Amino acid sequence: MVMKSAVEDDDAGWGLGIPEKMKNNANWVDITHEFKGACKELNLGELLHDKLFGLFEAMSAIEMMDPKMDAGMIGNQVNRKVLNFEQAIKEGAIKVKDLSLPELIGIIDTCFCCLITWLEGHSLAQTVFTCLYIHNPDLIEEPALKAFALGILKVCDIAREKVNKAAVFEEASDFPKCVREDFQAMTYGFKMANNVTDLRVTGMLKDVEDELQRKVKSTRSRQGEQRNPDVELEHQQCLALFNRIKFTRLLLTALIAFTKKETSSVSEAQKLVAQAADLLSAIHSSIQHGIQSQNDTTKGDHPIMMGFEPLVNQRLLPPTFPRYAKIIKREDMVAYFSKLIERIKTVCDVINTTNLHGILDFFCEFSEQSPCVLSRSLLQTTFLIDNKKVFGTHLMQDMIKDALRYFVSPPVLSYKCCLFNNHQAKDYIDSFVTHCSRPFCSLIQIHGHNRARQRDKLGHILEEFATLQDEAEKVDAALHSLLMKLEPQRQHLACLGTWILYHNLRIMIQYLLSGFELELYSMHEYYYIYWYLSEFLYAWLMSTLSRADSSQMAEERILEEQLKGRSSKKIKKKKKVRPLSKEINMSQAYQNMCAGMYKTMVALDMDGKVHKPQFELDSEQVRYEHRFAPFNSVVTPPPVHYIQFKEMSDLKKYNPPPGSADLYLAASKHFQQAKLILENVPSPDPEVNRILKVAKPNIVVMKLLAGGHKKETKVLPEFDFSTHKYFPVVKIM
Amino acid sequence: MATMIEENGPSSHEQPEVSSSSQARQKLEGLLNKNMRIRMTDGRTLVGLFLCTDRDCNVILGSAQEFLKSTDTFSQGEPRVLGLAMIPGHHVVSIEVEADSLDDAQGFGGNH
Numbered sequence: 001m002v003m004k005s006a007v008e009d010d011d012a013g014w015g016l017g018i019p020e021k022m023k024n025n026a027n028w029v030d031i032t033h034e035f036k037g038a039c040k041e042l043n044l045g046e047l048l049h050d051k052l053f054g055l056f057e058a059m060s061a062i063e064m065m066d067p068k069m070d071a072g073m074i075g076n077q078v079n080r081k082v083l084n085f086e087q088a089i090k091e092g093a094i095k096v097k098d099l100s101l102p103e104l105i106g107i108i109d110t111c112f113c114c115l116i117t118w119l120e121g122h123s124l125a126q127t128v129f130t131c132l133y134i135h136n137p138d139l140i141e142e143p144a145l146k147a148f149a150l151g152i153l154k155v156c157d158i159a160r161e162k163v164n165k166a167a168v169f170e171e172a173s174d175f176p177k178c179v180r181e182d183f184q185a186m187t188y189g190f191k192m193a194n195n196v197t198d199l200r201v202t203g204m205l206k207d208v209e210d211e212l213q214r215k216v217k218s219t220r221s222r223q224g225e226q227r228n229p230d231v232e233l234e235h236q237q238c239l240a241l242f243n244r245i246k247f248t249r250l251l252l253t254a255l256i257a258f259t260k261k262e263t264s265s266v267s268e269a270q271k272l273v274a275q276a277a278d279l280l281s282a283i284h285s286s287i288q289h290g291i292q293s294q295n296d297t298t299k300g301d302h303p304i305m306m307g308f309e310p311l312v313n314q315r316l317l318p319p320t321f322p323r324y325a326k327i328i329k330r331e332d333m334v335a336y337f338s339k340l341i342e343r344i345k346t347v348c349d350v351i352n353t354t355n356l357h358g359i360l361d362f363f364c365e366f367s368e369q370s371p372c373v374l375s376r377s378l379l380q381t382t383f384l385i386d387n388k389k390v391f392g393t394h395l396m397q398d399m400i401k402d403a404l405r406y407f408v409s410p411p412v413l414s415y416k417c418c419l420f421n422n423h424q425a426k427d428y429i430d431s432f433v434t435h436c437s438r439p440f441c442s443l444i445q446i447h448g449h450n451r452a453r454q455r456d457k458l459g460h461i462l463e464e465f466a467t468l469q470d471e472a473e474k475v476d477a478a479l480h481s482l483l484m485k486l487e488p489q490r491q492h493l494a495c496l497g498t499w500i501l502y503h504n505l506r507i508m509i510q511y512l513l514s515g516f517e518l519e520l521y522s523m524h525e526y527y528y529i530y531w532y533l534s535e536f537l538y539a540w541l542m543s544t545l546s547r548a549d550s551s552q553m554a555e556e557r558i559l560e561e562q563l564k565g566r567s568s569k570k571i572k573k574k575k576k577v578r579p580l581s582k583e584i585n586m587s588q589a590y591q592n593m594c595a596g597m598y599k600t601m602v603a604l605d606m607d608g609k610v611h612k613p614q615f616e617l618d619s620e621q622v623r624y625e626h627r628f629a630p631f632n633s634v635v636t637p638p639p640v641h642y643i644q645f646k647e648m649s650d651l652k653k654y655n656p657p658p659g660s661a662d663l664y665l666a667a668s669k670h671f672q673q674a675k676l677i678l679e680n681v682p683s684p685d686p687e688v689n690r691i692l693k694v695a696k697p698n699i700v701v702m703k704l705l706a707g708g709h710k711k712e713t714k715v716l717p718e719f720d721f722s723t724h725k726y727f728p729v730v731k732i733m
Numbered sequence: 734m735a736t737m738i739e740e741n742g743p744s745s746h747e748q749p750e751v752s753s754s755s756q757a758r759q760k761l762e763g764l765l766n767k768n769m770r771i772r773m774t775d776g777r778t779l780v781g782l783f784l785c786t787d788r789d790c791n792v793i794l795g796s797a798q799e800f801l802k803s804t805d806t807f808s809q810g811e812p813r814v815l816g817l818a819m820i821p822g823h824h825v826v827s828i829e830v831e832a833d834s835l836d837d838a839q840g841f842g843g844n845h
Contacts, residue, residue, distance in 0.1 A: 027829070027831050027832055027833075028770055028829040028831060028832070029829060029830055029832050030741055030827055030828070030829050031828055031829065031830055032825075032826075032827045032828045032829075034760070034792070035761075035764075035828045036825075036828075037756075037757070038757035038758075038760045038761050038792050039786055039787070039788055039789070039790040039822070040757075040762070040786060040788065041754040041756075041757035042751060042754070042757070042758070042761075042786075042788040043754075043788065045783055045787070045788075046788065047761065047784065047787050048758060048761050048765075048786050048787065049765070049784060049785035049786075049793075050765045050766060050784060050785070052796075053784045053793075054786055057784075058785055058793055060817055060820070061793050061817040061818055061819040062815065062817065062818050063814070063818075063819050063821065064773060064779070064818055064824060065773065065774070065775065065820075065821060065824045066823065073775065173751075201841070242805065479754075559744070569789060576833045663795070709791065
């Protein structure tokens with residue numbers, strides 16, 4: 001295509017050809033008048049264009065002078081000179097030495113705000129690098145500012161490296177701009193302080209800190225002394241600066257600790273961020289000591305601080321850069337930092353979880369808080385250090401074997417079983433476990449992505465788990481026939497298969513449920529989603545869990561018998577809590593919640609209280625098939641097709657077919673059942689309480705509806721997902 | 734862009750003089766894929782290949798580069814690559830083409 005080749009040509013030689021033409025004005029002939037006149041002859045709506053250039057291509061053009069699309073526009077509306085660092089120094093617009101304490105505090109606080117704005121997904125060029133000092137710390141003569149600038153650069157560099165390594169950001173979602181942008185920024189020559197070692201930077205910060213501490217001490221009030229207000233002010237300011245420098249150092253040191261390979265460094269990092277958190281209230285209360293921007297509010301929301309030029313990188317941005325970054329306010333800075341530190345502390349806790357299922361749950365729970373990309377990335381890189389070992393110490397294969405033992409206690413992994421030392425059996429299980437390790441690493445990595453991407457990726461990973469399922473069944477069969485020869489009284493049936501199936505079902509359930517959280521479903525779709533969950537997935541999950549449970553019991557019985565044979569001592573038959581009992585109970589509760597919602601939706605539909613679209617281009621079947629499309633790659637459990645669903649959920653098979661009142665009553669019973677189960681959960685967690693808060697009002701509403709309450713109203717009911725992200729409180733208006 | 738597209742419906746306007754409008758069309762077609770320099774109301778100049786226009790003089794340039802106004806000292810003369818860009822007609826201040834490209838485009842520049 002003409003256009004394409006033109007672009008490529010230009011890319012190769014731009015900056016040479018055209019500027020020359022620009023200078024050579026003689027070449028250009030003004031045709032404004034004729035051109036405009038000729039345009040007027042065109043018909044309304046007529047496009048004059050090349051054969052190879054059509055509407056489709058035209059659509060992708062950026063519109064000049066549109067503030068949303070035209071990044072270059074803002075720069076041209078400002079009536080001030082945009083100076084870079086060197087120019088600003090030359091013009092005397094910026095100080096590089098003898099900065100006052102309020103100036104330093106103001107600059108540092110603004111930098112913190114920029115850092116946060118960057119972490120929140122804006123480009124480095126529009127945030128941290130709007131601070132001119134960061135562009136070249138070598139030119140700064142003031143030691144505190146120089147050390148700080150280098151510290152911030154290091155923080156950015158490590159954060160960026162972590163995020164890149166963890167690869168849990170997406171082009172089109174929350175972190176892309178900064179990651180893509182700072183790559184671009186790098187090519188434009190930003191230095192990330194790579195010429196200075198981490199140790200040197202923390203050392204410089206420490207030196208500044210010590211110096212400031214001396215000043216703080218020398219200006220401290222002594223007993224019986226008449227306090228000079230100036231000295232007191234200086235004391236306050238020195239303390240404010242001291243706290244900021246120390247915070248920077250602690251943050252940097254903590255991030256450096258995360259780059260080390262030993263597990264101990266993670267707890268080290270946890271200590272460091274905790275120390276940093278202790279400084280935050282002091283930082284918050286001293287914000288007013290910093291200079292404020294010389295605010296020129298008439299020019300919009302970009303106040304100008306000394307040392308900052310929001311537009312300095314404007315020309316480095318891609319042409320259609322979405323918007324210019326609104327830097328967060330200083331007042332919100334401390335709150336953000338304390339949340340970030342809380343998240344980092346939580347991340348550090350992961351190393352205390354040793355079981356693979358526990359880790360998976362940890363990742364799920366952490367992801368539910370929609371954490372920032374930095375903490376997500378830190379969690380990923382802490383979990384798998386350089387993609388080899390879990391927490392840098394355990395082999396993924398061993399983790400998987402432990403998880404299998406914990407879940408189904410397969411004979412092949414039991415020390416007491418002859419298969420354990422059988423050469424062939426070992427080969428089977430080892431190769432299976434090796435094959436598992438990549439999909440499970442991916443599964444854990446998926447939970448590092450943002451919620452929307454997770455769903456997408458869960459749909460895809462089902463394919464890999466389907467392959468594993470197949471292999472698990474084959475290995476089970478091979479091990480079983482081996483075991484039958486060696487120890488005929490034992491079985492090895494569907495052990496590995498049960499375990500993989502369990503994960504399969506969890507993924508499928510999560511896939512469907514997350515659709516509620518992401519508000520993907522329309523009200524008229526709820527009924528088949530909840531049907532699929534309650535009648536199918538949770539039913540399967542529960543039978544899988546009970547199979548695992550009985551497999552555990554069988555294994556325990558064998559162990560007990562062996563022990564009995566050896567020692568005459570009578571083993572106390574204590575009633576042990578089954579390890580899977582909580583999960584079985586929870587699944588039962590979820591199933592009842594889903595069943596309740598399903599019946600509610602069907603009954604509401606009967607009463608004409610569900611808005612249904614006029615299907616023109618699609619049909620319910622098309623939607624249904626789209627919703628469950630990823631399940632088609634799964635063999636067990638087999639996908640339920642629309643026709644099957646319609647047959648299975650047909651109410652006419654009951655005699656007499658239930659009316660809406662019957663269904664409301666049934667729904668109410670399901671919610672009641674869920675409530676009963678949840679109230680008997682020992683040591684309920686927040687999730688249990690959240691579901692209870694939905695179940696209780698729904699019991700009442702369903703009873704009311706069953707009694708004919710507001711039967712005639714045509715106002716559509718409301719579904720309030722604010723209490724629980726998967727189950728709404730039904731509200732009848 | 735949207736406005737241009739929306740207006741692209743079947744035209745209800747009757748064509749006043751077939752000859753004059755077809756002449757204008759010919760003129761404009763002669764300029765297609767030629768380098769064009771457009772100055773905008775905010776002082777910036779875009780240079781790129783002329784690809785498309787309409788009655789309101791909205792112009793689309795391909796592989797466009799943006800030059801800042803000459804008064805701006807910062808990174809002056811260094812272009813920024815924009816790619817495909819549409820300049821709304823009411824922001825077009827002046828349009829220039831390279832002299833040698835006028836040889837192919839009859840009726841432009843030569844007779845004034």
